[in-house]
Structures are given as C-alpha cells and as structure tokens.
Amino acid sequence: MACREHLPKNRGKWVFAGITCVSVVVIVTTVLAITLRQPGCELEACSPDADMLDYLLSLGQISHRDALEVTWYHAANSKKAMAAALNSNVTVLEADVNVEGLGTANETGVPIMAHPPAIYSDNTLEQWLDTVLGSSQKGIKLDFKNIKAVGPSLDLLRRLTEEGKVQRPVWINADILKGPNVPISFEVNATQFLALVQEKYPKVTLSPGWTTLYLAMFPNRTYTRAMVEKMHELVGVVPQRVTFPVRSSMVRAAWPHFSWLLSQSERYSLTLWQAASDPMLVEDLLYIRDNTAVHQVYYDIFEPFLSQFKQLACKERNWEG
Ligand SMILES: *[C@@H]1O[C@H](CO)[C@@H](O)[C@H](O)[C@H]1NC(C)=O
Ligand SMILES: *[C@@H]1O[C@H](CO)[C@@H](O)[C@H](O)[C@H]1NC(C)=O
Ligand SMILES: *[C@@H]1O[C@H](CO)[C@@H](O)[C@H](O)[C@H]1NC(C)=O
Ligand SMILES: *[C@@H]1O[C@H](CO)[C@@H](O)[C@H](O)[C@H]1NC(C)=O
DSSP states (O other): TTGGGGGOOSSHHHHHHHHHHHHHHHHHHHHHHHHHHTTTTGGGGGGGGSOOOHHHHHHHHHHSSSSGGGOEOOOOOOOOHHHHHHHOOEEEEEEEEEEETTTTTTTTHHHHHHTTTOOOSSBBBBHHHHHHHOOOOEEEEEHHHHHHHHHHHHHHHHHHHTTOOSSSSSEEEEEEEEHHHHHHHOOOHHHHHHHHHHHHOOSEEEEEEEOOOOOOOOOOOOOOOOHHHHHHHHHHHHHSEEEEEEGGGGTTTHHHHHHHHTTTOOEEEEEOOOOOOTTOOOHHHHHHHHHHHHHHHHEEEOOOOHHHHHHHHHHHOOOOO
C-alpha cells in the first residue's frame, strides 16, 4: 500500500519504486527469518518429525551423525528434576506422562508429569512444555504411561506446534506390547495409541516398546522373535520414523531378532535403555555397536557403564567422544 500512494509518472520512478518495494520485502523477510529461526537450526531439521541426529547436528550439539553422541536425562518430571535437566548438558529430555488422579474419584483427565504409581505431580504437561520449549533447545521424549493421557497430550502438542513453539524433534513413547518375563498385561493399547498419533499429531517419531521384567536368575530369558515380529506388523505400515526402546540387559541374547528388525526399514532405530538395578555388560554394548551403523542405535545408559563403553567404542572405531 505504501508504494501505491506515490505512484510515479515516468518509467524511471516506476523502476525505482519497484526496486524499493522488492528491497523492503527482502529486508522484512530476512529479519523475520532471522528472528523466527532458532540459531543454527535449519527449518526441516527443526520440525517435530525431524531426525534427532539431524537436529542436534544442525545445532552443533553433536559432531557426527552418531547416536552415541546423544545424551539423556531420565524422568525429568517434577519441577525440580526438570530444572536440573534443563541446567545439565544433556541433549534430550525423557519424561513420563500420566493422568492426574488416575483411577480415583479425583481423576481430572489432565496430563501430568509423573511415573506410576504416582498420580499427582507439581508439574502438568502444559507447564512442562511451556518451560522446556521456552528455555532450551533440548530434544523431547515423552513416555506415555496410560492411554488416557495420550489424546489430551497430543491435542496440546498440536496446538503448540501450530503456534510455532515446537521446533524440535518429539518422540512419543509407550509400551504397547507385552514383553519378556511379564506375567500380566499393563501395556498401553497398541491400536488406540497408534490411531491417536495418526489422527491428532502424526508428525513425530514413534517410540513403541514392550513391557519388560528382568529376572537375574534367568538372564537368558529375553525378547522372542514373535514379540519382535508382532511389533513390526504394527508399525511396518506407519509413515513415521520409529525407534524401539530395548532393555539393554536383554538385547544381546535377542540380537538376531533385533538385527532382523533393523533390517526391515530405513525408518527404524533402537534406543537401548537401562533400569537402575540391571546388570550391564559393556561387552554386550560393544557387540551391538560393532554390528550396527552408528546412526542406528541410541544408548540411554547410566554411568559408569556409559563412560566405559564410550572409551572402548572410541578406541575401536577412533570415535571422537
Ligand atoms: C556434561 O556434564 C557432565 C557432568 O555434569 C560432564 O562429566 C561431561 O563432561 C559434560 N559433557 C560435555 C560434553 O560437556
Ligand atoms: C479427592 O480429593 C479430596 C479433596 O482434595 C480428598 O479429600 C480425597 O481424599 C481425594 N480422594 C481420593 C480417592 O484421592
Ligand atoms: C484395544 O483397543 C481396541 C479398540 O478400542 C479394542 O478393539 C481392542 O480389544 C483393545 N485391545 C486390547 C488388547 O485390549
Ligand atoms: C535358559 O537356560 C536354562 C538353563 O540353562 C534352560 O533350562 C532354559 O531352557 C533356557 N531358557 C531359554 C528361554 O532359553
């Protein structure tokens, strides 16, 4: 409009006006692009369905497309734990989502940050996202503990994404199949979980897992081929990237199955995790590392095992870590 008010009569002025308009548009676009962009992050690598390694690489937080460089904070749920996680140098926050008052007369349907059996928290998912998105560039992995938490949480994520606030990868985790040594069913309903993601917030990375129990007496009892095939049946057809959380103490004994799983799709990766009480064999981790490409397996492992493993992996592959 500003350009039209001073319509020039001759060609020279037209050209001048044209150049001025184009310059203004270019300057405004550039300023907007610089303001809205997160420093160092290319737009595609910053979307919720982006590859975690591409995102962290574009921020300069990792130096290679190597999933061993990604670091994790567990159960960043309460306000205190969340603050500690945000102040740490980890690259991805993992947190648990439950429903406030679940299973009691006081059930509200509000997604909160709590690991069962906790059904109350000083942090709702909304408060958590507000703080984490507003004050960090860390990747996000949300672990859903009950199907009732999934719908409202995805609605919230969708709204925040439409407002331009979710410019980073989001992993949506739930244990949707019964896994090794688990006598009862407490998994999240797989059909409903996958349908909710497709319907409400499909631009994510899926992290579908198995419920597990580790029995120290029977270290050879692990994931079966049938469990792994069932999972591939469920997610072989979805469009998302998929990372399978696998309990690290049981991965070596089931390696033929997971190796098969990884070979089924370029979209697949593994995230090895460790329960605090689990024994850990660094040799097992090295075996996995030696039999996969470095972008295929994330290692969410406690110290001191992680450092020991990184040292050995570094020696073997000349990895700069
Ligand atoms: C991150 O912090 C931990 C302990 O707080 C420290 O041991 C480690 O060296 C740090 N890593 C980097 C890459 O700064
Ligand atoms: C529900 O909340 C009320 C009021 O805070 C409390 O008195 C009651 O014990 C709660 N009920 C349950 C089942 O937690
Ligand atoms: C999961 O939910 C679907 C759809 O609501 C239902 O048909 C199915 O029986 C449920 N599966 C299990 C194992 O409960
Ligand atoms: C585990 O090892 C025990 C003893 O060696 C054997 O009896 C059992 O069949 C094994 N179980 C599996 C699932 O391989």
